[in-house]
Amino acid sequence: MLSCKDFLKELSDYLDESTSPGAKAELDQHLKECPNCWVVADTTKKTIQVYRGTEPRAVPDRLKFRLLAALESRMKARQKNC
Amino acid sequence: MADTAETFDEGSLIARAKAGDDTAFTELLTRYERKIYRLAKNITQNDEDAEDVMQEAFLKAYSHLDNFQGNSKFYTWIVRIAVNESLMKLRKRKSDKLVSLDEQVDTGEDLVPREIAVWEDNPEAQYSQEELRGILDKSVESLAPIFRSVFVLRDIEDLSTEETAEALGISIPAVKSRLLRARLQLREKLTRFFRRKGGNVLAFL
Ligand SMILES: [Zn+2]
Numbered sequence: 001m002l003s004c005k006d007f008l009k010e011l012s013d014y015l016d017e018s019t020s021p022g023a024k025a026e027l028d029q030h031l032k033e034c035p036n037c038w039v040v041a042d043t044t045k046k047t048i049q050v051y052r053g054t055e056p057r058a059v060p061d062r063l064k065f066r067l068l069a070a071l072e073s074r075m076k077a078r079q080k081n082c
Numbered sequence: 083m084a085d086t087a088e089t090f091d092e093g094s095l096i097a098r099a100k101a102g103d104d105t106a107f108t109e110l111l112t113r114y115e116r117k118i119y120r121l122a123k124n125i126t127q128n129d130e131d132a133e134d135v136m137q138e139a140f141l142k143a144y145s146h147l148d149n150f151q152g153n154s155k156f157y158t159w160i161v162r163i164a165v166n167e168s169l170m171k172l173r174k175r176k177s178d179k180l181v182s183l184d185e186q187v188d189t190g191e192d193l194v195p196r197e198i199a200v201w202e203d204n205p206e207a208q209y210s211q212e213e214l215r216g217i218l219d220k221s222v223e224s225l226a227p228i229f230r231s232v233f234v235l236r237d238i239e240d241l242s243t244e245e246t247a248e249a250l251g252i253s254i255p256a257v258k259s260r261l262l263r264a265r266l267q268l269r270e271k272l273t274r275f276f277r278r279k280g281g282n283v284l285a286f287l
C-alpha cells in the first residue's frame with residue numbers, strides 16, 4: 001500500500017488529473033483508507049478553486065492614464081515613420 | 083455596458099493591430115490589462131514595480147508586435163513579457179538566492195502536513211469580498227518567490243505546466259515540484275481561516 005508521503009508527492013498531478021490510470025487507481029484507494037490524506041486532498045483542491053475563482057481587480061485609473069499616454073506617444077512615433 | 087472588444091475574435095484584432103490599426107491594440111490592452119497587472123503585482127509584491135512592469139510589458143508588446151507568431155495565444159505571449167519584466171524587478175530588489183529560479187528542492191520532507199482540519203462547507207462565504215481578497219493576497223505574498231511565481235502562473239493565471247516552464251525558464255519537473263509545495267503551503271495558511279469551527283478531524287466521516 002502507498003504511504004502518505006508517496007500520496008502527497010503525487011497530489012498535484014492527481015488534482016490536475018494528469019496521473020496515469022494505474023497510478024490514479026492506487027491514489028484513489030489510498031484516499032478511501034486514509035482520512036488524513038482525504039482532508040489534505042480536499043482542502044488543497046479547495047485552495048486551488050478559491051484562487052481560480054477570484055476576478056482580477058481593476059487597474060487604478062492613474063496607472064491606466066499613464067500607460068495610455070505612453071502608448072499614444074509610441075503610436076504617434078510609429079505613424080510618422082510609416 | 084456592451085463591450086465591443088468581445089465582438090471581435092482575437093485573431094482579427096491581432097491582424098488589425100499588426101497592420102497598424104492602433105485601436106485594435108488598445109482593445110487587446112483593455113482585454114488583458116487587469117490580468118497582467120495582477121500578475122505583475124503577485125510576482126513583484128511591490129506597487130511601484132508592478133506599475134512599471136505593466137507599462138513596460140504593453141509598450142514592448144506594441145513595439146514588437148511583428149515578432150508575435152500566431153501559433154501561440156496573445157495572452158501567453160504578453161504574460162511571458164510581463165514575467166520577464168517582473169523577474170528583472172525582483173532581481174534588482176533582492177540580490178539573494180531567492181530569485182535563482184532553477185535551484186532544486188526535492189527531499190519530500192517538507193510535504194508533511196501540519197494542519198489537518200476539514201473546512202467549512204462554503205468557507206469564502208464567511209468573509210466579505212475585500213476580506214477574502216486580503217486573505218488570499220497575504221497568503222500568496224508569504225510564499226518564497228520560486229514557489230509564488232509558479233503558483234501565480236499555474237493556478238491564478240491558468241497557464242499550462244508547459245507554458246509556465248517556458249515563461250519562467252525552468253524545467254517541467256521543477257514546475258511540478260514547486261507547484262505542489264506552493265499549493266500545500268497555501269493550504270496550510272488558508273486552513274487557519276477556513277477550518278470548520280468546533281469540528282474535529284474526522285467530522286466528515
Ligand atoms: Zn495518507
